[in-house]
Amino acid sequence: MTEKLQAIRGMHDTLPDDAIKWQLLEQTIKSTLQSYCYREIRTPILEKTELFSRSIGEATDIVNKEMYTFPDRNGDFLTLRPEGTAGCVRALLQHGLINAGPQRVWYHGPMFRHERPQKGRLRQFHQAGAEAFGIQSAEIDAEMILMCARIWNKLGIKDVQLQLNSLGSYASRQKYRGILVDYLSAHKDQLDEDSINRLTTNPLRILDSKNPEMQALLQSAPPLLDSIDSESADHFATLRALLNSNGLDYEINPRLVRGLDYYNRTVFEWTTDKLGAQGTLCAGGRYDDLVEQVGGKATPGVGFAMGLERILEMTGFSNAELGLNSPQIYQVLVGDAALDNGIKLAERLRDKMPTLRILMHCGGGSFRSQFKKADKSQADYALILGEEEVAKNTVNIKPLRKDAEQYEIHQDDLLDEITNLLQPIQGQTGL
RNA sequence: GUGAGUGUAGCUCAGCGGUAGAGCGCCGGAUUGUGGUUCCGGUGGUCGUGGGUUCGAUCCCCAUCACUCACCCCA
Numbered sequence A: 001m002t003e004k005l006q007a008i009r010g011m012h013d014t015l016p017d018d019a020i021k022w023q024l025l026e027q028t029i030k031s032t033l034q035s036y037c038y039r040e041i042r043t044p045i046l047e048k049t050e051l052f053s054r055s056i057g058e059a060t061d062i063v064n065k066e067m068y069t070f071p072d073r074n075g076d077f078l079t080l081r082p083e084g085t086a087g088c089v090r091a092l093l094q095h096g097l098i099n100a101g102p103q104r105v106w107y108h109g110p111m112f113r114h115e116r117p118q119k120g121r122l123r124q125f126h127q128a129g130a131e132a133f134g135i136q137s138a139e140i141d142a143e144m145i146l147m148c149a150r151i152w153n154k155l156g157i158k159d160v161q162l163q164l165n166s167l168g169s170y171a172s173r174q175k176y177r178g179i180l181v182d183y184l185s186a187h188k189d190q191l192d193e194d195s196i197n198r199l200t201t202n203p204l205r206i207l208d209s210k211n212p213e214m215q216a217l218l219q220s221a222p223p224l225l226d227s228i229d230s231e232s233a234d235h236f237a238t239l240r241a242l243l244n245s246n247g248l249d250y251e252i253n254p255r256l257v258r259g260l261d262y263y264n265r266t267v268f269e270w271t272t273d274k275l276g277a278q279g280t281l282c283a284g285g286r287y288d289d290l291v292e293q294v295g296g297k298a299t300p301g302v303g304f305a306m307g308l309e310r311i312l313e314m315t316g317f318s319n320a321e322l323g324l325n326s327p328q329i330y331q332v333l334v335g336d337a338a339l340d341n342g343i344k345l346a347e348r349l350r351d352k353m354p355t356l357r358i359l360m361h362c363g364g365g366s367f368r369s370q371f372k373k374a375d376k377s378q379a380d381y382a383l384i385l386g387e388e389e390v391a392k393n394t395v396n397i398k399p400l401r402k403d404a405e406q407y408e409i410h411q412d413d414l415l416d417e418i419t420n421l422l423q424p425i426q427g428q429t430g431l
Numbered sequence B: 001g002u003g004a005g006u007g008u009a010g011c012u013c014a015g016c017g018g019u020a021g022a023g024c025g026c027c028g029g030a031u032u033g034u035g036g037u038u039c040c041g042g043u044g045g046u047c048g049u050g051g052g053u054u055c056g057a058u059c060c061c062c063a064u065c066a067c068u069c070a071c072c073c074c075a
Helices: A016-035 A049-056 A061-065 A085-094 A138-155 A170-186 A193-201 A203-208 A212-219 A230-245 A290-294 A308-314 A319-325 A336-352 A367-376 A387-392 A411-422
Strands: A046-048 A068-071 A077-080 A103-112 A124-133 A161-166 A264-271 A280-286 A301-307 A329-333 A358-360 A381-385 A394-399 A407-410
Touching: A016 A103, A016 A124, A016 A138, A016 A308, A016 A319, A046 A049, A046 A085, A049 A061, A049 A077, A049 A085, A049 A290, A085 A103, A085 A124, A085 A290, A085 A301, A124 A138, A124 A308, A138 A230, A138 A264, A138 A280, A138 A301, A161 A230, A170 A193, A170 A203, A193 A203, A203 A212, A230 A264, A264 A301, A280 A308, A301 A308, A329 A336, A329 A367, A336 A358, A336 A381, A336 A387, A336 A411, A367 A381, A381 A387, A381 A411, A387 A394, A394 A411, A407 A411
Parallel strands: A329 A358, A329 A381
Antiparallel strands: A046 A077, A068 A077, A103 A124, A124 A301, A161 A264, A264 A280, A280 A301, A381 A394, A394 A407
């Protein structure tokens, strides 16, 4: 007997009941970002491995042990993208848009990381993100954060906190790296195994260790914010002032360090305690050196990425919204003449009402059995066509979700009637 | 990559060393062309997979795959 095929570990199917939620979520994000005049960009899921190792950083866990990398038929090494920023930068650079003035773009789609799956962490997961290139000043950092806040608002997500930090310039970060390594080396006997390894590879990451002993040790470490350069400090102050004047709550977290090497200056993270160990809903920051690293001329950048699976866990949708997955009208068709009449009638309705969701009953059966299916379909109305109606060129309309009588109208009046009936029902705008 | 837990019908789960059950769902029916409630009947699983122990395994052991949670990592 052949083995049952199943999806790859950590890669999930999205079935229709869930897919509608994804559509609603994606629609909300898309409309919000577009209201800030961010334009969508789509890049390939597969890139040369080098793009990621150069941008994300050789010393990061993502590049070291989490990428899906394999040789192409010609020997090139390819990688399934673990994040979206690198591909955006590559594409904008390749097509000359980086030098064509400031660019605001957004993307969404699947990302891949070979990690042990758990709640809020899959091997194929989905992110939506925004990036802005060519803008140095802190207004754009503030805009990024405000966009996120607006998305939480639209989705009805309440339990999120904004954490903020500044890493300073590349140079000041290098300087602080030295200071931190000196401090930690002096206390090497107190470091855990992870931290000892990171001392040489990526010492800043020790700052956000979850180990309480490490956190205690770091209490008295020289603070990162004390060593950042004055320009970065000014930039950070401007950002904070803008957030304050827009009434946004945030917490300065001096230990906030991102796992990707390309960040400098502003870093931020939206977190929740409702999701267990994977509480980061969205994270981002500034990456002023990234474009240069990937081979362009120095161009500042800021961006964020949000984890859509995690956001979906935080979101509830109304019955009206979820109802977009079920028909508005169920066509009850009994007899060959009714079938022929009904299919043509439905096509004419769709010509005039492109968003109408009308489900044609297939496979015959008694009125009784067809009504049972109409009910189960969650449709609002049954549109009934039997031999009698066909002969008279009429249809019967039966409301299924409210206490009202069935009535008969001429087929010529059907379009107007349906327009009236469905007007009050929300969700007519297509997704 | 490390640790722990789980895997029985489409779903939620019960069960037992002698080859399985409930509820829900699904299909059909309760005389003429009408759903939701009710009643009746039916469909449904080689007990995740492979091996071992045993006269015999869904149950015990090992391996493997998947899921869940935590570490880790990060969105």
